Amino acid sequence: MDKKRAMTSVDLAALVGELREYTGAVVDKAYLYGDDFVRLKMRDYDRGRIELVIETGDPKRAHVAVPEYVPDAPGRPPNFAMMLRNRIAGANFEGVEQYGFDRILTFRFEREDATTLIVAELFGDGNVAVMNEDREVIDCLDTVRLTSRTVAPGSQYDYPDERFSPLDCDYEAFAAKMAQSDTDLVRTLATQLNFGGLYAEELCTRAGVEKTVDIAEATEAHYEALFGALERLREPILEGRTEPRLYEDDERVVDATPLPLEEHEAAGYVATAFESFNGAIDEYFHRLETESDEPKATGDDGPDFQSEIEKYERIIEQQEGAIEAYDEQADEEQQKAESLYGNYDLVDEICSTIRGARDEGVPWDEIEATFETGAEQGIEAAEAVVSIAAAEGTVTIDLGEGHIELDPFVGVEKNADRLYTEAKRVREKKEGAQAAIEDTRENLADVKRRREEWENEDGDEEPDDDGEAFETDYTAMASVPVRYDEKWFERFRWFRTSDGFLVLGGRNADQNEELVKKYMDPSDRFFHAQAHGAPVTILKATEPDEPARDVDIPDRSKREAAQFAVSYSSVWKDGKFEGDVYEVGADQVSKTPESGEYIEKGSFVIRGDREYYRDVAVGVAVGITCEPDTRVVGGPPSAIEPITETSIRLEPGQYAQNDIAKRLYRTFRERFEDTSFVRKIASADRIQEFCPPGGSRMIDE
Template identity: 65%
Template sequence: MDAKRELTSVDLAALVAELNRYEGAKVDKAYLYDDDLLRFRMRDFDRGRVELMIEVGEVKRAHVADPDHVADAPGRPPNFAMMLRNRLSGADFAGVEQYEFDRILEFTFERDDENTRIVAELFGQGNVAVLDEAGEVVQSLETVRLKSRTVAPGSQYGFPESRLHPLEMSYDAFVRRMEESDTDVVRTLATQLNFGGLYGEELCSRANVEKTLDITEADEEVYEALYDAIGRLGDRLREGDVEPRVYLEDDHVVDVTPFPLEEREGLAQEAYDSFNTAVDEYFNRLQREPEEETSTGTERPDFEAEIAKQERIIEQQEGAIEGFEEQAEAERERAEALYANYDLVDDIISTVRDAREAGEGWDDIEATLEEGAERGIPAAEAVVDIDSKEGTVTVDLDGTRVPVDAAMGVEKNADELYKEAKRVEEKKEGAQAAIENTREELEAVKQRREAWEADDDEDEADDDEEPEDVDWLSRSSVPIKQPEHWYEDFRWFHTSDDFLVVGGRNADENEALVKKYMESNDRFFHTQAHGGPVTILKATGPSEKARDVDFPDSSLREAAQFAVAYSSVWKDGRFAGDAYMVDPDQVSKTPESGEYIEKGGFVIRGDRTYFRDVSASVTVGIQCEPETRVVGGPPAAIEPKAATTLRLEPGKYAQNDAAKLCYRRFKEQFADESFVRKVASPDRIQEFLPPGGSDIVDE
């Protein structure tokens, strides 16, 4: 059976009570991994370190993780993570709620200056929205614009349409909903009552009801047995009475549930004390288990899935545009209705205003208008609602209901409605521009698919011919091939002799490189200047057998140049510096007696090999084969391998500004601009730029 990859509504109901035990934990930092996994590192007075994980991609989960199950922090945090850090640093975790019986969790964080809600949508495409105290979206991983709801920065967050809550319905309501179905019992429980397939079957088993029994054949006894089974399930969830299980098939995890299930009796199972622990263990093991097929990065991309995704986005955007059109038209109709009934509306406004100036309360005004309606006064009859809080009176004008601000005249009220119609029209224009961008993305995917298929045909036809150089810059579509590598967590490049060089960005990464990744046959490089990264020239990869390597001089010089360029030499605006090389056994964390070593620092003992007056020059480029990605490092290593490059030296542009300049230059060079946006965004380019100011060298 396929392994479970998404938590169910029942799972989330069981998790909420356990997650609320961490109420009061204080947020230290937030991280975002791969655009769909959020990590909140918190501190709890009793429990110590708390790692809250929320994932909304192919896997959908939310739980507190064992720190040993948490991956190292990713590289430079993206804007979404920085926004979370600004809003949540030092905030208290105030609790979590499940929205109705849906796969939606609302996490609340409180801070003296502002409170924040994080809504995790663990269904469909998945999403995370960050809301302010007024429920307005600050930022979201995905933008949603539908007729029924909107999730976009600046808008009020819109929940999906309310669903039936099967654990809170009366017996009569339960029977009515069941009898409205035209299918069998188990499918009705799964879809109409929102239990999903597994728990629909489980309820049938617990009630001793035949799953395939047609609804037309169900009687009072069947309904009572099912309703009783639902009640027992609800009671256990409310009371936190769980007996968590992780289920296995052929030694592979396939499911995790808050209770033992009759539907899983044939599987091996493991019991846990808490459901959160079981969920954490399940997804940790699911992540570590090998896939049936290991990707080499050269397989055909799933163009159909990407095309379907873009088409779904277009459908959403078209729905939003249609909604904006309807809303703008409705606002104009309301304004025109005011002018068409000018005297009537003016009479209503004058009556309400005079009463308010005379000191009458809204309740008295409402009573007066109701009395006037009974006497057949047209102005009073037109009033259908009064909102004392907003100070508005809703009037019915020939079937069009219009809220009128009693503090303003007819013209001013109509003018406000016309302004609102114009504002909505502007939103529609923005949505139209967005849909054009999406259509371009869709067309680019289709072109990449055609190019890939054409490449396949050419490969088959030309197997015996010498490969020709490809003009990647002029191609209308560049296929994307981006396998993941362990060293992408650090600075890195491959030398001109194809040896891997990795360097740390900070003290934590320096420590990790030496402790986890440096082998006896590697070479350790560092600058003479203080504040340089640990740089390691790798002889072999982490999973390869150790072997003695005679590194070419070119690779040694390039590793030394890498160490110099990404050090304080560049930050100080100097164009050259000195570096040295030692063997791994000369590197130690043990200081001399009476001395202290800072985190990320090391003691070097024995002779050193020096590289003098090494140029602090760096090249960044875009590589198109055999992988598509940004690359950066010493010019001699990068320029022969990239389709296009830019050389940089210490200069006046801040790191992020220099990255944007490079991005614009690259976009100008490639015919396929969408390819540049996908593989070489300013954020990705910045990862390869040295700290400090830079200038692009025009050669």
Template identity: 65%
Template sequence: MDPKRELTSVDLAALVRELESLEGAKVDKAYLYGDDLLRLKMRDFDRGRVELLVEVGEVKRAHTVAPERVPDAPGRPPQFAMMLRNRLSGADFAGVEQFEFDRILEFVFERDDGTTRIIVELFGQGNVAVTDGEYEVIDCLETVRLKSRTVVPGSRYEFPETRTNPLSISREAFGHEMDDSDTDVVRTLATQLNFGGLYAEEVCTRAGVEKAMDIDDADEDVYDRLYGAVERLAIDIRTGNVDPRLYVERESDDHDDDSDDSDDATERVVDVTPFPLEEYAEVAAEPADSFLAALDDYFFRLELEEEGEPDPTEQRPDFESEIAKYERIIEQQEGAIEGFEQEADALREQAESLYGNYGLVDDVLSTIRDAREAGHSWEEIDARFEEGSERGIEAAEAVVDVDGSEGVVTLEIDGEHVDVIVDQGVEQNADRLYQEAKTVEEKKEGALAAIEDTREDLEDAKRRRDEWELEDEPAEQAEEDGEDRDWLSMPSIPIRENEPWYDRFRWFHTSDGYLVIGGRNADQNEELVKKYLEPGDKVLHTQAHGGPVTVLKATDPSEAASADIELPETSIEEAAQFAVTYSSVWKDGRYAGDVYAVDADQVTKTPESGEYLEKGGFAVRGDRTYYYDTPVGSAVGIQCEPYTRVIGGPPSAIGGQAATTIELEPGRYAQADAAKRLYRRFRERFEDDSFVRKVASPDRIQHFMPPGGSRLADDSS
């Protein structure tokens, strides 16, 4: 018997009853693993920490899990997870419903700023759609464009056509559905009544009706018995009268001993149901306290059986927990740094707004000082401003609050509230704000130093994990001495992560081993020219507008720069293809463009007299070498050594560096959709598909894709 990998409609009907008990739980965080496993971390008043898993890939399920069974948090939350965190953090779980009798669950979350619905499709390809309270799709794991329905961001979510719900059908309607069939009883229950194969057989068995009976031979007495069995099943589900069972098959390797208690007996889970099934009367069953607990145990054991249980004698250190801890710290530190940056920017903007509204601010301050010298109280001054505001006096309208205890007046300037000290002039107040911004910047510098220390700790933990896994590889693999390994067919691939300094840029290594980096935006273009351009480097740029600054590095920044290095022509041509591929040429659907190359010393940030350079721009002095009609070319691959990671760039460059690659060309699929297609294709290629989930999520794949639409070069769709 093949193990169940997808929940049935009956399972979901029973599941909803138990999930309703979690109403009121608050959401802490959302996580996305790969493109098909969603995790919501919640807090319940009675139960404490609650972990909800939703999986819509090859396995389709939705249930709570024990905290100790939760997978380690992924290092870099993808955009979908960040969107969920922004919408759900602190939200209350308001309930869950099954759509009709379909394999669709709708989770509802409430927060003061609105309602969020997470609609989980546990059929077909599987999907998770996030909508607002009016069912407008915010984002979804898979876009759906069919004649019958559409699920895309910005549109209203469309449910599939309504199916017959056998758990609420009347006796008369039940008879009509059966009469409309032209097959046997069990197939009619499975298709017309939407029970599916297993529960259609169960209904027949409970009703004492022959499964293979032709529908034409079924009379009203047969219908009554079948409907009675269906009704009893429906009552048990509606009232929560479940008695869960986890079914296992036991096999013994000792053929001389038929006992199930043999030391050599092995077990494998095959199904989990909300109540005992007569169809499984001959299968060993284990009871559970709740259906949620049974589901958790079933899928946990199924995963262990499919991946193989770890050997407890290995005493392997828990590197994953240590790495996850450092990643959490880094995430918090990055948030603090971002907060410092925002606070410093806000203070500088306030100072500039004071200068920009000098006359108004000076008028307010002078009015207050004159009133105080005349003996008026702060309350009187506040009242005078309120009167002036009602008469439409501009300076009075700008006053939001007067705090006499602190000698501070709050002004609304350019839509922002600015606290101004009355005893100081406009210049002094602005200077104070600039100084406060500088102090915040110093805090940011301290946080940057701290995050570097944490990153070193993280890299050390990853290095120790990689060394452990390398030592643990089979001897025959270690003795291959450089021979090519068949990574695609390996059942388990050790993870060796590395985050190089250039990872936040666009990058690849040429077929000659030289690093090429390109900016993702104007800020990064500016940074590349100012910070990383050194003697001996080449700078490439497209003639077309909107291309990245592309630098072909002659040396690493940690090495001594040298203008004497002669870069291979093959590397320059690959860098040129990289420059044109990540420009507007690809985005416009064109297949070639012109690129020029210059030496590093020809590039300057100083414009000619009377000229202006916008952010990310640069001036070139001297002759340029042109590469006309350079073809676009992009491939994404998964590298397995020396590190396990996604790489991307010109096909000629990464083909020899990756275990497998997929080429792209300009096409109609949005970047996120194309990344998901690539992810699924990679999972099909690797025997160890869990490896792909760990190192090559759609979000990481998208990191290496050209801007604009794409399609897989070998994909006819």
């Protein structure tokens, strides 16, 4: 079975109820990693720190994560994160809703000055849209413009057409939907009923029907069996009575489900019980990200036994918590049953009173009012009544040890039997969890044994015959160490030439002025494209912290500076592939115009002879370096490609600056095994800083 890469509609239906338990939490900060991972850091008086994560790329998920699984905050918050902070910092989390049976969640945040809705689309290409209470889009991760719907800043948010929901349909709607198909039972459940392949097969297995029966040959008995299986599957999900499982194959995760699945058990997957589905799905996606196709190693120290040990210890802790919760729940249900028998006459009087009143046609609200009056008069039976639920036909009582819900039409014995049965069911769940924890303890012992055997082996490795050092393949590493120290000049455009010289370029008129006035030394070289709106480009002869001195700058570095100057000019924006560039000395650049003339901000007067570079080809490569530090770099391909672990060349094209940055980010994530590393150092916003203004495309597209 392929590992699950996205949460299903069933998953989200089971998760929504658990996420609502965090209602009232206060938002501290919002973060964006890359262009598809949103993290909301919240706090709650009782629970403490809460980390809500939404990922819309690969994988697609939304859940609360344990703090240990949350990546470190990125160095500079991108614009989307800053917008979120401005909107919801200090706001209360007021709940979440699933849109029909779609993979769409809408989170609601309330603050005195504004209501903010965050919609997570966990289907297709994925998206996160931030809206006001009127559903006007404030911002979104991706702009969507289709004939059927639009998601763009300033537009009215449009949900997709709602799909058929098998979680709230009756038998007639179910049978009618099935009959519309022209394929077999399992494919109809997967597509027409929107269950997907796994749950479609699960329903067939639970119903005891052959999956490949053609719809044209299906009988009412088939439909009734399948609908019965559907009801048994959906009831615990809708009522919040989940029994979450994490499934593994050869100690690698394959799925996390809100209920035990017979399909997974038949496949021989190892199941681990969890107290909550949120906990199971959090563990699943953490393991999915950290597990690689080969055994993990930490540098030269061999297999990472410690990570495996910590994993099993963490699972055991969760299983022990689940067992403790099962104990408490079972004891509570049994105590309620015993309390009914211990107050038999009192409970029987309450039930008999309600039955008699209903037989006489007395409305539920009048019955409730009668009990309230009796309680005021001190009647013991009436005082025990907490509330009446007319829609369900039940009464809730309190006999001094907590609330008990009764069906007044079945008598004391059957109500008590129901509670005893529930206590028995919970204890059976506890027995299953105890068996699971024993399996986990065996796995833990096995890892410790393997670690001991490995440590006792002779770990000396023979040196390489030719004495050459091996290059590290960072793209294949499961965990790439981050080594990043932000430099002051990174707010400008910049790159280092093939010979190591620093080149700086202005992003706007203010930076053009600043570069010339503050950072251009007498020995530096000034480059400018022969085009309107071109940035100032300075080739530094010495490092910024070194005293200026005459240096012989190689022609290769000068030509790279010239290519840099033309690539980030209006030549690229106009879709041209070459342009002219001139070079002058620092002493030829002046802000003083000729008498009677005026120069604009960011412009300069050039005096004396200029050295021209004719028909310079535009060209930019953007890449990621891993040694000696980890960062995004960009500039002329001849200077960038040799120093990067991986890089992508750009040329003028059809994609806007922010769109090409997102494409580059996604491509880099595909190239690195450690996708979290790419998130940390190469967000789309940071990549965009190295993309030329105007449209671009990747050359190898």
